[in-house]
Amino acid sequence: MEANVNKRQFLGRTLTGVSALALAGCDRLNMSPWFSKVLAVGESINKGVHQLAGGRVSMAQEFSEADLSPVFRGNGSINPDDGAYRAMAAENFANWTLKVDGLVEQPTVFTLAQLRLMPRRTQITRHDCVEGWSAIGKWTGVPLAQVLALAKPTAQARYVVLHCADTYGTGGSKTPYYESIDLEDAYHAQTIVAYGLNGKPLPVANGAPLRLRVERQLGYKHAKFLARIELVESFAHLGRGKGGYWEDRGYQWYAGI
Numbered sequence: 001m002e003a004n005v006n007k008r009q010f011l012g013r014t015l016t017g018v019s020a021l022a023l024a025g026c027d028r029l030n031m032s033p034w035f036s037k038v039l040a041v042g043e044s045i046n047k048g049v050h051q052l053a054g055g056r057v058s059m060a061q062e063f064s065e066a067d068l069s070p071v072f073r074g075n076g077s078i079n080p081d082d083g084a085y086r087a088m089a090a091e092n093f094a095n096w097t098l099k100v101d102g103l104v105e106q107p108t109v110f111t112l113a114q115l116r117l118m119p120r121r122t123q124i125t126r127h128d129c130v131e132g133w134s135a136i137g138k139w140t141g142v143p144l145a146q147v148l149a150l151a152k153p154t155a156q157a158r159y160v161v162l163h164c165a166d167t168y169g170t171g172g173s174k175t176p177y178y179e180s181i182d183l184e185d186a187y188h189a190q191t192i193v194a195y196g197l198n199g200k201p202l203p204v205a206n207g208a209p210l211r212l213r214v215e216r217q218l219g220y221k222h223a224k225f226l227a228r229i230e231l232v233e234s235f236a237h238l239g240r241g242k243g244g245y246w247e248d249r250g251y252q253w254y255a256g257i
Helices: 007-022 033-052 083-090 112-117 144-151
Strands: 097-102 108-111 121-128 134-143 159-168 175-182 191-197 211-214 226-232
Touching (some): 083 159, 097 144, 108 144, 112 191, 121 191, 134 144, 175 211
Antiparallel strands (some): 121 134, 134 191, 159 175, 159 226
């Protein structure tokens, strides 16, 4: 299957491979000051390669159903330790909503039923994790561009922040998971709010009821258990100001492949 990878993907994986080897696993990150500098350099190189390879508007490779992985594994947080979330899961997420606010003209709340009635996109793509594994899945969901069109981002909006129902950490130090992308990736044709995997409702282990698919980036950017989308001008008020839970702990903000 690697023989089918196009030149853009090969270049991207070659450059992100250094980070993948160094980051032994999402749950085992142990950063040092010099390593953060290495990652920052890698991020700049990644963006440059994407521009040389046709810019970020080009499409990620799509596959056929014959290429689907037998199992699409869950990773990281696979069942949020949150009473409200688990209560909704027990009711098949009948009352789940997705809130869109921040720098928008029209703050909006979507039910799952409303999202499923919106124009949809289905795509078969490969998920690449910094831990070194990959899987091919068939995703169905609403293009994020459709969601944003209804909320109407203001001229000041630069980033889309994805707030999730899961938390990381132990004891009293648990932190809500969040991620972010810029508007260029948000409006990409393959960036979707997914509610289906392989023709079935999204399983809890894979981020039910909603998760982001941003196919031009590594797996940790694909936020799961999605509950709120916030449009912002900067990350200063979020976490440690780096734009994501793992980014606050040293990962690259731009994780293009």
